[in-house]
Amino acid sequence: MAHVHSELPVRTGAAPESVHRVTIEERGSFCFATCSCGWFAPGRRSRDRSRRDASEHLAQEGQDVPEG
Numbered sequence: 141m142a143h144v145h146s147e148l149p150v151r152t153g154a155a156p157e158s159v160h161r162v163t164i165e166e167r168g169s170f171c172f173a174t175c176s177c178g179w180f181a182p183g184r185r186s187r188d189r190s191r192r193d194a195s196e197h198l199a200q201e202g203q204d205v206p207e208g
């Protein structure tokens with residue numbers, strides 16, 4: 141019977157991308173939700189929409205949605 145060798149995942153130091161800081165950028169009449177991890181949402185005509193995009197991104201990444 142073959143012995144299955146299980147390896148633990150190797151942690152390669154710090155992970156600077158673990159923090160997601162979402163900001164809403166406004167350009168003209170459009171708003172863009174962008175994140176410090178490099179993620180960004182398409183342009184929206186309403187700020188609420190951009191906030192929603194941001195909230196969904198944070199939720200997907202398992203981050204708490206900031207109040208306000």
Ligand SMILES: [Zn+2]
Nearest residue numbers: 160175177179
């Ligand atoms: Zn992010």
